[in-house]
Amino acid sequence: MSATTHSADSGHGHAEASKFHIFVQLAMILAVITGVEIVLIYIPLVKWFIVTSLVILSLVKFMLVIFIFMHLKWDKLFCTILFFIGLVLAGGTVAALMALFAAHDSIPLKAQEIYAERAAAAQ
Amino acid sequence: MSTHAAAGAIDHHHDHTTTTGIPNKKLFMWAFLASDCMFFGALISTHLIYRLHETPNQPDILGIFSLELTSFSTFILLMSSLLMALAVNTCQKGHVGATRKMLLGTILFGLIFLACQVYEFNHFVHLGLTLNSNMFGSTFYTLTGTHGVHVAIGVLWLVLMYIRTFKPADGSPWILKSFIHLLVFAVVIVAGMKALLGGVHALQTAHGLNGEAISLFFEHDFPAIVVSAVGLVALVMLGRDRKAVEFGEANAVDVESMGLYWHFVDIVWIVIFTVVYLLEYI
Amino acid sequence: MSAHAKTDFVGHDTHAAAPVEKRSWLLTRPTAKTGLVSWLTTVDHKKIGLLYGISALFFFLVGGFEALLIRIQLAVPNNTFISHQLYNELFTMHATTMIFLAVMPLSAAFFNYMMPLQIGARDVAFPRLNGFAFWVFLAGAIVLNIGWFVKSGAPDAGWFGYAPLTSTAYSNQFAGDMSTDLWVMGLQILGVSSVVGSLNFIVTIINMRAPGMTMMRLPVFTWMTLVTAFLIILSFPAITIALVELMMDRSFGTSFFDVSGGGLPILWQHLFWIFGHPEVYILILPAMGIVSEILPTFARKPLFGYPIIVFSGATIGFLGFGVWSHHMFTTGMGTVATAAFSLLTMAIAVPTGVKMFNWIGTLWGGHLQMRTPMMFALGFMWMFMMGGFSGVMHSAAPADAQQQDSYFVVAHFHYVLIGGSIFALLAGIHYWFPLIFGRKVSEFWGKLSFWVIFIGFNVTFFPMHFLGLNGMPRRTAVYDGNMGWNDANLIATVGALVLGVGIAIYFGVMIYTYFKGEKTTHDEWDARTLEWTVPSTPPPEHNFDVIPTVHARDAFWYEKTHKAEIEKEKAEHAKAEQDHGGIHMPSQSWFPIVAATGLLIGAIFFVNHIMIGAIAGGAIMFLGVYLWAVEGPGGYHIHLDDKNHDKH
Amino acid sequence: MVQYLPVTRLTNGTYLLGQMTLPSIFRSLKTRALSCAAVAAMPLFLGGWGNWNWLTGPQSTFDTKGPVAESQLDVFYVTLWVTGITFVIVAGILAYATFKFRARKTDDLKAVIPHQGHGNPLIELGLIGLSVLALVFIAVPTLRAIWYTYDVPAEEKASAYEVNAIGLQWWFKFEYPAEQIDGAGTLVTGNELVIPAGRPVRINLRTSDVIHSFWVPKLAGKVDMIPNRGNHLWLKADEPGYFWGQCAEYCGESHAVMRFRVIALNETDFAAWVAHQKTPARTVAPYSVLNGAPAAPYEFNNPGRNAPGYSADFDKAPFAAWQAKQEIDAGEDPALIAQGRQIFQQKTCTSCHAVRGHEGAGVTAPDLTHIGSRTTIAAGLLENTKQNLHRWIAHPNEVKPGNKMYVGVPLQSGVMAGYVKIDPATGKPEETPHITVSDAEARALVAYLHSLK
Numbered sequence A: 001m002s003a004t005t006h007s008a009d010s011g012h013g014h015a016e017a018s019k020f021h022i023f024v025q026l027a028m029i030l031a032v033i034t035g036v037e038i039v040l041i042y043i044p045l046v047k048w049f050i051v052t053s054l055v056i057l058s059l060v061k062f063m064l065v066i067f068i069f070m071h072l073k074w075d076k077l078f079c080t081i082l083f084f085i086g087l088v089l090a091g092g093t094v095a096a097l098m099a100l101f102a103a104h105d106s107i108p109l110k111a112q113e114i115y116a117e118r119a120a121a122a123q
Numbered sequence B: 001m002s003t004h005a006a007a008g009a010i011d012h013h014h015d016h017t018t019t020t021g022i023p024n025k026k027l028f029m030w031a032f033l034a035s036d037c038m039f040f041g042a043l044i045s046t047h048l049i050y051r052l053h054e055t056p057n058q059p060d061i062l063g064i065f066s067l068e069l070t071s072f073s074t075f076i077l078l079m080s081s082l083l084m085a086l087a088v089n090t091c092q093k094g095h096v097g098a099t100r101k102m103l104l105g106t107i108l109f110g111l112i113f114l115a116c117q118v119y120e121f122n123h124f125v126h127l128g129l130t131l132n133s134n135m136f137g138s139t140f141y142t143l144t145g146t147h148g149v150h151v152a153i154g155v156l157w158l159v160l161m162y163i164r165t166f167k168p169a170d171g172s173p174w175i176l177k178s179f180i181h182l183l184v185f186a187v188v189i190v191a192g193m194k195a196l197l198g199g200v201h202a203l204q205t206a207h208g209l210n211g212e213a214i215s216l217f218f219e220h221d222f223p224a225i226v227v228s229a230v231g232l233v234a235l236v237m238l239g240r241d242r243k244a245v246e247f248g249e250a251n252a253v254d255v256e257s258m259g260l261y262w263h264f265v266d267i268v269w270i271v272i273f274t275v276v277y278l279l280e281y282i
Numbered sequence C: 001m002s003a004h005a006k007t008d009f010v011g012h013d014t015h016a017a018a019p020v021e022k023r024s025w026l027l028t029r030p031t032a033k034t035g036l037v038s039w040l041t042t043v044d045h046k047k048i049g050l051l052y053g054i055s056a057l058f059f060f061l062v063g064g065f066e067a068l069l070i071r072i073q074l075a076v077p078n079n080t081f082i083s084h085q086l087y088n089e090l091f092t093m094h095a096t097t098m099i100f101l102a103v104m105p106l107s108a109a110f111f112n113y114m115m116p117l118q119i120g121a122r123d124v125a126f127p128r129l130n131g132f133a134f135w136v137f138l139a140g141a142i143v144l145n146i147g148w149f150v151k152s153g154a155p156d157a158g159w160f161g162y163a164p165l166t167s168t169a170y171s172n173q174f175a176g177d178m179s180t181d182l183w184v185m186g187l188q189i190l191g192v193s194s195v196v197g198s199l200n201f202i203v204t205i206i207n208m209r210a211p212g213m214t215m216m217r218l219p220v221f222t223w224m225t226l227v228t229a230f231l232i233i234l235s236f237p238a239i240t241i242a243l244v245e246l247m248m249d250r251s252f253g254t255s256f257f258d259v260s261g262g263g264l265p266i267l268w269q270h271l272f273w274i275f276g277h278p279e280v281y282i283l284i285l286p287a288m289g290i291v292s293e294i295l296p297t298f299a300r301k302p303l304f305g306y307p308i309i310v311f312s313g314a315t316i317g318f319l320g321f322g323v324w325s326h327h328m329f330t331t332g333m334g335t336v337a338t339a340a341f342s343l344l345t346m347a348i349a350v351p352t353g354v355k356m357f358n359w360i361g362t363l364w365g366g367h368l369q370m371r372t373p374m375m376f377a378l379g380f381m382w383m384f385m386m387g388g389f390s391g392v393m394h395s396a397a398p399a400d401a402q403q404q405d406s407y408f409v410v411a412h413f414h415y416v417l418i419g420g421s422i423f424a425l426l427a428g429i430h431y432w433f434p435l436i437f438g439r440k441v442s443e444f445w446g447k448l449s450f451w452v453i454f455i456g457f458n459v460t461f462f463p464m465h466f467l468g469l470n471g472m473p474r475r476t477a478v479y480d481g482n483m484g485w486n487d488a489n490l491i492a493t494v495g496a497l498v499l500g501v502g503i504a505i506y507f508g509v510m511i512y513t514y515f516k517g518e519k520t521t522h523d524e525w526d527a528r529t530l531e532w533t534v535p536s537t538p539p540p541e542h543n544f545d546v547i548p549t550v551h552a553r554d555a556f557w558y559e560k561t562h563k564a565e566i567e568k569e570k571a572e573h574a575k576a577e578q579d580h581g582g583i584h585m586p587s588q589s590w591f592p593i594v595a596a597t598g599l600l601i602g603a604i605f606f607v608n609h610i611m612i613g614a615i616a617g618g619a620i621m622f623l624g625v626y627l628w629a630v631e632g633p634g635g636y637h638i639h640l641d642d643k644n645h646d647k648h
Numbered sequence D: 001m002v003q004y005l006p007v008t009r010l011t012n013g014t015y016l017l018g019q020m021t022l023p024s025i026f027r028s029l030k031t032r033a034l035s036c037a038a039v040a041a042m043p044l045f046l047g048g049w050g051n052w053n054w055l056t057g058p059q060s061t062f063d064t065k066g067p068v069a070e071s072q073l074d075v076f077y078v079t080l081w082v083t084g085i086t087f088v089i090v091a092g093i094l095a096y097a098t099f100k101f102r103a104r105k106t107d108d109l110k111a112v113i114p115h116q117g118h119g120n121p122l123i124e125l126g127l128i129g130l131s132v133l134a135l136v137f138i139a140v141p142t143l144r145a146i147w148y149t150y151d152v153p154a155e156e157k158a159s160a161y162e163v164n165a166i167g168l169q170w171w172f173k174f175e176y177p178a179e180q181i182d183g184a185g186t187l188v189t190g191n192e193l194v195i196p197a198g199r200p201v202r203i204n205l206r207t208s209d210v211i212h213s214f215w216v217p218k219l220a221g222k223v224d225m226i227p228n229r230g231n232h233l234w235l236k237a238d239e240p241g242y243f244w245g246q247c248a249e250y251c252g253e254s255h256a257v258m259r260f261r262v263i264a265l266n267e268t269d270f271a272a273w274v275a276h277q278k279t280p281a282r283t284v285a286p287y288s289v290l291n292g293a294p295a296a297p298y299e300f301n302n303p304g305r306n307a308p309g310y311s312a313d314f315d316k317a318p319f320a321a322w323q324a325k326q327e328i329d330a331g332e333d334p335a336l337i338a339q340g341r342q343i344f345q346q347k348t349c350t351s352c353h354a355v356r357g358h359e360g361a362g363v364t365a366p367d368l369t370h371i372g373s374r375t376t377i378a379a380g381l382l383e384n385t386k387q388n389l390h391r392w393i394a395h396p397n398e399v400k401p402g403n404k405m406y407v408g409v410p411l412q413s414g415v416m417a418g419y420v421k422i423d424p425a426t427g428k429p430e431e432t433p434h435i436t437v438s439d440a441e442a443r444a445l446v447a448y449l450h451s452l453k
């Protein structure tokens, strides 16, 4: 395990105090990002751009919380590996499922019916 | 492999009795969270898969969702995460009093989040979105409900941790008292939740904070108000410890593990907020 | 064992100097070391391991009995031995029992018993949680099997319970049939048990290793335990969610898998197999671990290519998450998805092959002792290889279109499950029997049981390849006599009976040996890993008099070749530990079993839609957990009395 | 002895053999006995018995009769060869190592300590490379066949014939969207799919309840019929013929007996068949002239549960049997037929079954308009003989437990009663059955149904 994680900031009053500030600042940043996200959806931009930005922003929030609130940044690397095994597999699985169900062969019959009805009604 | 921390300085994150220096409880929690990723991954997948193509009786989601409320509860949950981080921080420094305050704050914010969710569910049901009115309802309530259950378990855990900070150091009997403490908490939470939601309801029917609202509030929720008030007093009484307590720096890892759970529930919400709520608006 | 250890109990996890707590009767720790209470309240990983083992073997016989009924029905065409309905219940319960109640817990038995010994630990990281995992397992097993004894019958939707056959519309079309609810609930509970147990193992392996036991010195069985534990915690959530959604459909009127509301039954298949495929590696990796212990011991040679074996084990585990849809080649996924899963599935043959090659490398140039465990291990290599090859045949999707849901699949998975998992587990029982019970099975009877099982097994399942290719679908209670399936089916049935006789011999011999067998010294096989360094057989409660210090991969082998050095080191460590207050052991507790009982009660009431009872069960469980938390880990110290001790 | 070994046929092979340590494998008597036993056991698997049918049954995947099944078989052979060769090599080395390095005497078990070698990365990497290579051999034809079997090839699209196959618990419904009948919509049949031979057929797979799977091994591998999913498969029968099919996905109590047949006809026969199917049900006037001497009444004894419904005569020439079925039976009894038609109405058979042109209009059960010309009943399970039809009508639950004709068909609004009415609360049939068919009634119904050519 990495020995460098044995950082100087644990156990010393001074460093702890600074962590207090880090935490508070982080909370502010998170609040701001959330605000940006909410504003973003009302801005008339191309869809893919907004979606990408939203995904990136929530990813940033996600990572900030894990690494700072959850202390991963200061902890042994092993904790990070452990958690990311689950996170990466879960992310991969979600992505694979989305790809599978978005495929043409997977369009549900019910949806096809609804689309057909709607097309008929539009005429 | 074996890290021998410098003698003397208290090392909160490394436990010398374990091979890696990571405390067992913390490692356990991280492993559990890895597992929980798959858990929510499967739930979120279900929701998204059913959003890919039309399903019958598709509701008017934008007419149902309330972005203000959701943003507010998101904000609340983020702030509760801050308080949780501070609770861990203070506990590591051995400030039991500060830890208790932070724990109570986290509990309170968690409860506000839950209240928002109860309110939201109620509201949505009134607007016709129920668990089985359509597929969106099913996946939405299952996903956010499961998350809510996670929050509720977190609140319970926080309460238990809070109560535990009163365990006397001299080993004198304490279970009964702790149990009473827990019951009082339960009563306050239930009654308080009812009063709170009643208050919101009164505000809504009276269109604002005015005399009518207040009288409506007292008319409908008097028992809840009284019970929660009495309960609160009891809580304050129970929360004054005269004896020395056992709880201290050594428990930091317990608080920290609980914190990991709480933050995780928070990041899950970050994802849900984007994927379930925000994406609907585009 | 108490003869050589005197113990003093202390209130909680501090040194003897701490003030002794005044404890209410509710929190008095049980201290019985023998008798029923000692088993109900145990936190000893070895006792828990035995509990797992005995339950698993019991359920193996139950599942085997169900299999024999299946085989008897299929012996001749158009048989009327049992009804279609019963047949469907039998294959559902046969598979569920064998997988969840026999092979998994048998692996868990070895995890529990051997893994802490192999890493030089005195117990697992969370001993009470370990007990809890076992009792929850038992609760799940009970819920699954209640169906046999009540009106609604046993679950009958197949072991992968494809929607919408599990929906209320089809599984209780006409009456309040709760068999599917039992299945759902039983699997949920077993999931809790497996996940909790696995988290415990992960922490134990990562954190409780003896000094010097680096990850690359871990015995391969422990490595495979770790990989399996990861597979469990990462795959069970998928089935948990699938089951939750099914439960919502059945009890709360949602339509996750109900077409009228837009539900997609295919989603169940995906969620199930995201779990289901890693699950089959959960069944095989521990077996591979056992074989990787046995071969070096009996070849008297270190494992060939240890790092690559470890790495390939992890790779199998990881790749195992990316191939689930090979169970769905016939569901019309489209060309690209089918191709992707087909190729990924083939890729798994590579790391598996690496293991096979390295095992052969281990044998090569060795001095092979053909003892019974070795026979089973070699049997494993042959049979698993054959099962693996039919797996590769499945992975070619176009060929699988003819094989899926035919007896060819049945042949494949019995070759990997019996020829693989069961053979290795039976090998493991033989191998570690002297360590666990201090007695050794007679070579003659051991080998006899091996040959009868080996022949019976092949006679049963080899013909099934032909049946499948000749078009016989699986899960069919009857078949017509004009399809060319008669001979092969009859042979398979005869084989199953021979197999049954073999298993009967195997267990008969085990029971005999337990009472009357030849006594052994510890280190019967001249083994190589730490579990054999325990001071006596059966091992004492505290496992090691002195926590070993590990200097090499085959730690015990090293000790045997460096005796003087080790003696000196041990003496020093013993003194240090004695100065430290003696050997610290965790206290027993009632609350794991209380909590598990609450879960069982709640589950049964829930399935019957009696919500008050469900809540009461939940309350008992909560109370159990609450008191469990309040009582704290506890612990006591053992002081070894050196003079007495050496005699054992 | 030695010169009979294949090795000797190699040039300078004799010399090689003499040098090799192979004989070490055959040294011990015990091993020799074992290998003799293995050789002796071979016929068991490879066909020592007179009429060996282990791989030639009616649902054999080896006896392919169309390009789709054939390409799937080709892939299978590739996998068989690759894994077979790998097996011979790996197992050979394993066997060799086992025999070569085994300790021979029990007392030297612990004597020798072999060299404590730890591995050889070069060998390991080499073997990984070889395994990958072996898999590439499988992967290439696999990919090709995935695309080929997925849909009708582009150059044949134009000539493809389309049908819909719908799975129901526990029978198959077939629709011919290309064949429209005036006033009656699409041509529908049940349990026997008739297709044109030599032409690709694209089958849309649907289900109206749980998952089923459509499998005719000689023509094509299976594809599932999944609710809310638009699956399809294609197949082609090279020649006219008669094929066995089976539901291959577990679908509830009677999954085992959910079967069907496929009949491929040449272009003219197929056209004639379609034209005939489109006509309404045949009516035999009660006073019409007898077509031959009246047939003697058949014997009927209920053969009981799971009794076979096939016959060797039929199996010898199933296609001819199908053709014979198209002809009107000799010795029909017009009076009995008319009586049967009446009973068919009285017994409410009509509420589930359609007999186009006659009274029946139900849609929840197989269309019986031309039931007399089908070779099987009860979803490919029983040959369509008088006895079998009688058995099915009189004791459906013994033929197919839980079948919907017996227990009733669940509809959106409650259950349409079958032979029994099931009490939804207990799941048990009510005391008095809803439909009972006496021996005489059954005979009339059989006569009627068999007249529906």
Ligand code: HEA
Binding pocket: C280, C281, C283, C284, C326, C327, C329, C345, C346, C348, C349, C352, C353, C354, C356, C384, C385, C386, C387, C388, C389, C390, C391, C392, C394, C395, C396, C400, C403, C404, C405, C409, C412, C413, C416, C417, C420, C421, D083, D086, D090, D130, D131, D132, D134, D135
């Ligand atoms: C212990 C459990 C276990 C194991 C280890 C495996 C291992 C494998 N399985 Fe199996 N499988 C099951 C249990 C298991 N399986 C079960 C229970 C089912 C049925 C579920 C159900 O439907 O009820 C199933 C079904 C199943 C299917 C679906 C069949 C269908 O329903 O249509 C497929 C398809 O690809 C498959 C493939 C494989 C492959 C490629 C492997 C590979 O991991 C095998 C790799 C091993 C080798 C290949 C042998 C050794 C290697 C060498 C000597 C190297 C050289 C080899 C080559 C180059 C080829 N399995």
Ligand code: HEA
Binding pocket: C060, C061, C062, C063, C064, C065, C067, C068, C070, C071, C091, C092, C094, C095, C096, C098, C099, C103, C158, C159, C160, C410, C414, C417, C418, C421, C422, C460, C474, C475, C476, C477, C496, C497, C499, C500, C501, C503, C504
């Ligand atoms: C680890 C898993 C495992 C194990 C060990 C076994 C073991 C056996 N299984 Fe199988 N089986 C499955 C997992 C397993 N199985 C699965 C997953 C399925 C799929 C189910 C589904 O489709 O949903 C299946 C399905 C399955 C079928 C197909 C059913 C069908 O599709 O219709 C058959 C048929 O022959 C069968 C047979 C057997 C036999 C004969 C054994 C034998 O090895 C059993 C050996 C044990 C004994 C014989 C009993 C022990 C001895 C005694 C009780 C003493 C008394 C007896 C005598 C003296 C004779 N199993």
Ligand code: CUA
Binding pocket: D167, D168, D170, D211, D212, D213, D247, D248, D249, D250, D251, D252, D255, D256, D258
């Ligand atoms: Cu339909 Cu099986």
Ligand SMILES: [Cu+2]
Binding pocket: C276, C277, C280, C324, C326, C327
């Ligand atoms: Cu698989």
